[in-house]
Amino acid sequence: MKRGKKLSVVQGVALSAIMLVGGLVQTPGIANAAEKSETETAVWSREDAQNYNLNKENTAPDIDNVDQVAPDYWVWDTWPLRNRDGSIATVNGYKIVFALTASKEYTWSGRHDEAKIRYFYSKNGKDWEMGGLSYDPDKALGSRQWAGSAMMEEDGKVHLFYTASGRKGEESTTFEQRLAKTTFDIDVDKKDKSVELSNHGEHMILAEADGEYYETQDQKTGDIIYSFRDPWFFKDPKTKKEYIIFEGNSAGYEKTLDPENIGSEEFRKDHEVPAGAEDYNGNVGIASAENEDLTEFELLPPLLEADGVNQQLERPHVLVKGGQYYLFTISHQFTFAPGLNGPDGLYGFVNDSLRGDYQPLNDNGLVVANPEDDPFMTYSHAVMPNGTVISFVNEYIDENGNKQLGGTFAPTIKLSINGDETKVNGTLKPGQIIPSH
Template identity: 50%
Template sequence: MRKQSMLVATAIIGLSTIFSPLADSATAEDRTGSNWTREHVSKIELNEQNTAPIINADELEKLDDDYHTWDTWPLKNKDGSVATVNGYKIIFALSAPSDVLPGKVHDIAEIRYFYSKNGKDWVSGGPVFEEGDALGSRQWAGSAMIDENNQIHFFYTATGREGEEPLTYEQRFAKASADVVTSKNGVSFDNWSDHQIILEADGEYYQTKEQGDQGDIAYAFRDPEFFKDPKSGEEYIIFEGNSSGAPADRSCLPEHSGSPEFAEHHEVPEGSVLFNGSIGIAKVTNDDYTEFELLPPLLEANCVNQELERPHIIVKGNQYYLFTDTHFDKFAPGITGPEGLYGFVSDELFGDYEPLNGSGLVIANPEENPFQAYSWLVLPNGTVISFVHFTDIGDLTIGDIGHQPEEFQFDHFGGMPAPSLKIALNQDRSRIVTELGQGVIK
């Protein structure tokens, strides 16, 4: 198991550090991940530059009336740009039938796809994978990349195992490839490869389910996102994980709080050690994207946050912008933040990541509608897509909704694309520029 020192990360955004900058000769294996600290989170403030407009769900439409859809991602080229295949843009989304209660959709999720000529009017293509081929008892979010041979490589989270009872939350990364076929009638996939498990948590850099079962509150090894580094040409998978070890193996260190000045006067409540979210990275080591080398996390949120979901990177102005989503109830005791998109910036892929805007907050739901959207994904041109979650629920929390009548749950759940947003990035600052149309991908 990793030594405790591997959990200690460099304090960032101008705060005191415990590690000197990496030497030019340092490798990815030598580095330690940056820390998102309790001090950073304490600086979160909602303002007009980071608060999304209120969503009126009555004005929006589902991608397919028969299905809820949520976590969504577009087909991308290797360089991260949105792909256009013979005039078509293609998106993928987690889905479940519309008559399934919102709280149950993750238990039966499958990936469906949609295509569009203009990036805003989407046509349903049906399930991505052929029946019985996908791994896991259900499939969670991932990514899709098209290569120079017009072959699509699908990376997804295989959750549980086929036929299991009861459902488990084991999470592994799976991959399959196919040819894309286009015609005047739409888009389809053909010549499928076998589905393969390509990555599992190692227990050294990333917590295994067995480690998490020893008293932690949740477990994550999911959301594989393909990324090609434009500087080195190397290819990677970015993903959500947890820092390794069982709770008894971890402790909250001063560096997890922030600067020495902040840590000296900041009390870390009991139970914070159970919050060990991380953003992981693995290097591609073969030509067909089935072999990888797990590397130390890019970012850790030990004693700060439990779930750093759907992490992804865009490169702009020679800087690496690392984004992730999280819920308000995933923050450790004694600190708080809204449902939102959070971001960090570094001059190097394996450099020190500083939180954008001093706190990390990039987009927050408005206080009047705090759960209106989730699962934000930033595209290279600053377009941000997400889905409508729960709207107009008054003072209820997400935890309260499952106790409401079924009619209430269905009436207030979106399960459809949210209006896309446009953000601007400038060094270590971000701001919301405008709201685009529902589900628009520019």
């Protein structure tokens, strides 16, 4: 049984149309329906996830060669230091970004098992200097740390949210994932023109998969690892409530698809769902902050589910623009369910509030894909407050037609967002971050 599903059209009409003598009055039954609507989960259906035709408006420009931002390290998932309202933070004129890193002593494929979070700093937001580790690795949670987000308070304290993957000291690498955080201060040495971290706080677990809304490791089926990772801090500008948004999977031992996971009644008449599609059950999770210190969170029903569509809705995040809520996520070609064929890239959805019936941008959700002849060129896209998009260079084809490993910042993409449509409008410098105004 899935919880927090969408209200039916009939229920929605009833909520808006019932009028009693003396004005609009909510009866207990209608009040309960309204409360359910606050926890409804949107659906990205198999019908939605069709017709992925690449063109200049949804395709990243080619990359022929790259400059390594940290020559001795693999650098991949990246995120900026933001203020509590989501704007890009500056510390005495410096922009700060955090990224997953691993020494190049490890293989490209093995980097995930050795991931640690380092920070980079820049005065102009495009020429980056690598700092150090963001924490003492002996005190961090997990056998390695995966992606998250970072938020700075007005007093300068930074909350670093991350994924604690595995357990420290485990004999063999596991894929258990928990949402964690730590805190620290950022200090700028104007004389040395360097940035250092200090006053590190404790590391703590904020949330674990509950098996009710979010799949546990034990409930996983299929060949792709389960997900409970990528915490992204978000403060809703309308309600002022605070959350972490993350990647999850729909809970339960028995995997089945509801009709809305497939599509409309007309679509279902001719669409055959291949065997095994039910094992692809990615969702966008959400947990509400229960205190201002951001140490206690309550798991809520997912914002969006992709049961039967995609196994991994990675690094989800929300941008509010023009009163609209844009929910972005990234996904791989191989994580689409059997019978579907979306490219590696950035996907997005739009709604008029944080919770509700998100609709796919550009009809099918695709916002930025890699070129057809270079399908794994970049990955891990994150949309900035001004609509620009950062990512990292993954595996690209150079000007001589040879495959090369990236592991560095990719050129920032300029993206226009208008209503339910987006367009790629060129690129900026690799890793370029433009401060909020």
